[in-house]
Amino acid sequence: MKHTKQDSGAAASESAQYLTFMLGGEAFGIGIMAVKEIIEFSGITEVPMMPESIRGVINLRGAVVPVMDLAARFGRPLAVPGKRTCIVIVELEADGERQVTGVVVDAVSAVLDIALAEIEPAPSFGTRIRGDFIGGMAKVNGKFVILLNVAHVLALDGLATLVDSEAQAA
Helix, strand or coil: CCHHHHHHHHHHHHEEEEEEEEEEEEEEEEEEHHHHEECCCCCCCCCCCCCCCEEEEEEEEEEEEEEEHHHHHCCCCCCCCCCCEEEEEEEEEEEEEEEEEEEEEEEEEEEEEEHHEEEEEECCCCCCHHHHHHHEEECCEEEEEECHHHHHHCCCCHHHHHHHHHHHCC
């Protein structure tokens, strides 16, 4: 019996937390360690000549933060803001530099603790978004949650340029 408790304890430690949210009727998840905060959808300043998936920038306590429309990034029409639409502020470190980006989602659902054993690799075909955007498919309560590889989703050359030009203009 004691051995079983140790086994279940080890299995429980092999999990990760994900912020889950809805986008276009599908459930997605982002590793909670990349999520900085969640804010209300408002105050976006459009920037001319940016890729369609960039809705603009917001002022986050004095910092210029680009805001990406995930629906457009996945090749869908721009998200239509609703009562539960919000911006998830994601912070990543790439090449020794910190990148903060906001992503527009339809609604935030919950923070889930997902066992690594419940995460399957991304399918090689049959998805409506690029395969490199998917970090895995988690099965939660009989439904799939698409876990995003945020480093690939947010990789956009224009983001760094956008932040630099806005910072210089300020």
